[in-house]
Amino acid sequence: MELDGEGRAVVRPLLTDLYQATMALGYWRAGRACEAAEFELFFRHCPFGGSFALAAGLRDCLCFLRSFRLQDADVQFLASVLPPDTDPGFFEHLRALDCSGVTVRALPEGSLAFPGVPLLQVSGPLLLVQLLETPLLCLVSYASLVATNAARLRLIAGPDKRLLEMGLRRAQGPDGGFTASIYSYLGGFNSSSNTLAGQLRGVPMLAPASSEGPTVDLTASVNLWLKRVCTYLGLEVQEPHPGERAAFVAYALAFPRAFQGLLDSYSVRRSGLPNFLAVALALGELGYRAVGVRLDSGDLLQQAQEIRGIFRTVGAQFQVPWLESVPIAVSNNIDEEGLARLAQKDSEVNVIGIGTSVVTCPKQPSMGCVYKLVSVGGQPRMKLTEDPAKQTLPGSKAAFRFLGSDGSFLLDLLQLAEEPPPKAGQELKVWPQGAQEPCTVKPAQVEPLLRLCLQQGQLCRPLPSLDESRTFAQQSLSRLNPAHKQLQNPTVYPVALSEKLRALVDSLSAGGPL
Template identity: 75%
Template sequence: MASEEQDPEGLAAARPLLTDLYQVTMALGYWKAGRAREPAVFELFFRSSPFGGAFVLAAGLRDCVRFLQAFRLRDADVQYLASVLPPDTDPAFFEHLRTVDCSGVTVRALPEGSIAFPGVPLLQVSGPLLVAQLLETPLLSLLSYASLIATNAARLRLIAGPQKRLLEMGLRRAQGPDGGLTASTYSYLGGFDGTSNVLAGQLRGVPVAGTLAHSFVTSFSGAEVPPDPILTPASGPGPKVDLASRVDMWLERVCAQLGLGVQEPHKGERAAFVAYALAFPRAFQGLLDSYSVRRSGLPNFLAVALALGDLGYRAVGVRLDSGDLLQQAQHIRGVFQTLAAQFQAPWLESVLIAVSNNIDEKELARLAQEGSEVNLIGIGTNVVTCPRQPSLGCVYKLVSVADQPRMKLTEDPEKQTLPGSKSAFRLLDASGAPLMDLLQLAKEPAPQAGQELRVWLRGAQQPCSVCPDSVEPLLRVYFQQGQLCETLPPLAESRAFAQRSLGQLRPEHLRLQQPAEYKVVLSEQLRTLVERLRSEAPV
């Protein structure tokens, strides 16, 4: 495994042998046929948008570029391949593999965070046939899941709206550690505000957040004595206070105000809150549902928060993890407002209310509705596992060899490919909203704003005309002849770009349920090539 110096992003799992064996057997076939160095072009794309939506958020490019920069078969890799290929394989093939790298590879791609549509390449790989073939599985692995996660996160952000904070907290539910790191990274790109995943913070710069779990609360019985219960005022020197004693004083007042009966809130829970407050006086938060929210968690939290308030500290939030989250949040906000007035503590009104508990799109819409008092929503399983559609289904198809177009003609029309190395353009209206994406052969001149174009929908019998107000090239060269030729922006910048891109889509394409289909059209030259290759194929 690569060292941390060679692999600062923790991507050691994305190595050349993270591939399917048939990539290696094809490589041997190309080499044996004398075709290993023939120039080839592959395109990576998806056939249909996930989750019943109309778009995908392109993600994973930064991982692909790092992988390409480091791509080299080590001696141990070659020795292993020799052990799984037939024993009579020519040793010269393995010597060739030792020389393989990406120095002859060029990659054009959609920028990280771009809106993408079916059939439009996320990535175009040009290079020696053998090398470009070996890149297929790793690149699919790096792009497909990242784009799926980013798209899922973008949908959740659209449902939540711009004001609610979203926290990804699904590491323990993710498909292994690599899946967890990818999910934390690209849910942030898709619009989440942060993650509970500390490694994603360290390696990728994703903002991290977290509070406490029920185990912390239930570990206390109430008999524990803090070794140092004394707290200094937030403003600096001043009378020190025994926090536990001050909490007991406030608890009596809170319970009286809330009209609670003779049953005292749970002592162990209160001891846990005091311990947490002593550790984090400037960031105290309470998890309220270890026992009863109304009879125990809420009064215990209020007692600690108000005791801290006497010393100039401000509690930052509470979290709910069970029950009717919307209803409980409304009740808690009402209590905060009432006691803020009763105890002259105006800061209490705006204490953040966070919720979690297997939240899906439907529940998120409920929590985000107008009048909701929920401020932060933590989502785990339903963002990192994408249960509505666990795979994007990206494919990596050969479109040109030795400057000759190649096309897959198959019994299933949906699986037929578009031949030739291509360029892609987004045609925009006067407001800057996308009208359609145009695929054309790379040798064709770029379309011009204000110029009427004759274009073809796939499968259409007649062309249509379009006159764009502006034209945006989609594919940019990021990696050329083994060198990074355009610096990838920081993750936070790609996140902002993704949100701007989503904001440009028309509402009918942005709808999450039954959206209008976005048009991807072919130039006349590309359609003519498709029809010619079809006619030349054996019947």
């Protein structure tokens, strides 16, 4: 995975389905290549059985669009797989394509997104915007999936636990790891182990603070402390593993200001913990405070409880009060259920490292976004099928979020772009999706959801930083009713159609499929 100067994945135009090139050729032959078209990218069901998603990947999409250009080799490859008698003019057309005629409106990075509300609206020449389908889906779907997954894990963990993403080695390819590191941070994680995400996108790293080494013989002091600790804990001084202790000492010499110990290589109680205490207390005499312990197996919650208890009593016994608050970090295939246990009220765990279950999203490893034509040649288009779940909403649209007087989110409204925006304080009749009857709603505030990002190929405003998007996501989540944030069987957040949009759906449905 190569990245541009700003650390964005460089996605090639041919990272697409051959089907798109075939469609493009079909449009070309039908003389429709340059018809004005608009597509919407959205999802039909929130992932993980939840009631919300976070929109992410916009920055990568805009980067892709701005650099979109088929190289000669790309066109030659397409010529080699498309029919040999294809009009050379088609390939010349491809060679000249860029996104200078493309306009994008989108939910800002980190927005709460709900089924049917477009994450992206992409308009431009029909042939071109068709070609964009697969790469845009690829860039938005996984970013949004990971961000949503991370947000759910953050909701479970509560605000105080530190969540570390450490899944690079378990990711679905190098870019899967890189994307996951960025968007799990956006979704609410605190840091990542992935240095490339730190370097290129500023995701915080948990790094040792300083390595200035102690100048005394640590080993003698450690051995002294080991005796005291073992006596206090009722252990034989031979029990703690000498190899483990040697490794701790080496680490402490390398990183005296950042000493931490993995306690469960052999036995936490009989080896890891007394060894850690001996080294931490010896370092403490030199003015250095150990920064943490880590557990990677067994019952993490119970062990953390026991370790905290021992830190307290040992700290009291030897008058080292800082010992009591040494952070306890845990990892070991932690999923939503495991995290819920570690986050319970009296948990002594401080830092939680999550790998596989944040990066690969095992509960639902794909988001299922779709990209559908909603208008062509200025006329609304709608996909009608016998399966109503696969119908689309026609026409160029605007989207608004209605807020209650307390600032909480009431519903999202989709209406035709030509309609005047709804006004705060005015009662409005709307049609919730899936409902047979309209309802009336009077918003205290109205927020437009879709922002113009790219106009005729030009960026309209600076993109927010990753930290700004992360803050925006957390603020948005805080305004969502807890009933919609339930992770299992949540109350569905309402998305409604305006009367005019509903009428357009009805008239197109009555006229039969287009």
